[in-house]
Amino acid sequence: MIVLKQKPLDWILEAARSYDNILIVGCNGCSGIYQVGGEKQVKNLKMVLEMALKIRFGKNINVETCTLLRQCDRDLVASSLRPLVKRIKENGAIISLACGAGVQTVSNVFPKVVVIPGCDTLFVGMRTKELGEFNELCRACGECILFETGGICPLTRCAKGLLNGPCGGMREGKCEVDPTRDCAWALIYERLKAQGRLDLFLKFRPPRDHRVSASPRVWRGE
């Protein structure tokens, strides 16, 4: 999943205050699942926005809302939002509660409309604890080696992104950068050992070909 967090309300208010018509667009994909920009958060933001703009700036605005199944789906964005975008034509803006891909999909479909990102996109990861701790798991490097590393990505989870780790800073299985965090290579070692595949730990990985993940990346299918 793509992990995100909502931007501070003050930041959103500042960005939105000069508009008379706002369309808040949520996303039931990653953003909704992690309760950052799903249906409920869209409704909450509408309420807060109306109230805060009235109290702070004495301004009444019209707020429309819509939550899409996935905001990174161009066709879905076009078909679902077109009628709503017409309703905010006069000095209007869209607040997107999706990731950067969602924000840019909306902006791509409606290039004349200002889109305000309501969230900061953090990383591709997983919720590891009930109380909402998220960990980055994948850097979308374009060359997956998880089969060889016991399902643990060193490029993402090692602070130095080492492919031949660990570094000399590993301390009793913990990372030198943050001693509360496990060293990815210590985890890989344990996992491979448990799987009886420790020979893979000895495998040397030559320097990465960075062209594979050089931005901006394009995939044209095969």
Add this chain to the structure above:
Amino acid sequence: MRKIYSKLMENLLSGKFVYTAEIEAGKTTNLEEIVEKGKMLKNYVTAINVTDNPGACAHMNPLIPSYVIQRDVGVESVYQITCRDRNRLAIISDLLAAAALGIRNVLAITGDHVIFGDNPEAKPVFDLDSATLVYLIRKMVDEGVDLAGNKIEGEVKFHVGIAANPNAVPLELEILKIARKVKLGIDFIQTQCVFDIDVAKEFLREVRKFNIPVLIGICPVRSIGMMKWYIKECPGGIKIPADMQERLIAARKQKGKKAVLEKSIEISAELIKELRKTTNAAGVHIMAIGFEHVIPKIIEHSS
């Protein structure tokens, strides 16, 4: 058998107990102090390492002091290279310059993370890691090409060393990591600080199968605070036996601050004597940054 390009390598393979030391290039434009330190150490050590932005602090490029020490002091240098600050293009270019300047020994290390340093906002590079850096150096030396296979004009004559931590837990993981680099082709191993003779012995036993000369790291301490830093904070973790800690603390209590260093010199010399007598260590690498003057004393007391 690889060709021998350096005095260090010759001595490491000779069976003679080798001493090396380490100096920092420093955040300075002054080379005089480095030359002075080199001169002080010259008659005691086979080679002097120059660290590469140690602790992720931006110092003078170590290639310059490495060259100047060889030219003006007449002692061999070990040019340390980390992977933290430069991508492969920059590292290849530095290595070519080093080869041109007659540097013969290179220590390939990953490098402490930038957050420990004096410019913690910096972007960490790590385009290569210590293993891929060894791989690059082997290609340059053995095949006369860079990483992409582009031909290099002229010869590249380096011996490549790696760092290892005998204190590492689990040690097996550290040994597997060394095995990976041995396969690539390394010439020597230089270790992180060792205070515990049993730690050194176990490590030397484990790496014996690789048949690679090992320089055990010796770090005198000049304060109790420094001793505690090694135990609690030093990246990688360092073990200091309880009785050794007690001896240092007792010296501090009985004779004051300065006595800690005196006691530490004594302890370091004892450790080296024990290594010479009971292990197959090829030598020791003494690290006393900022108080290098103790290195000759330690060596005198240990031999």
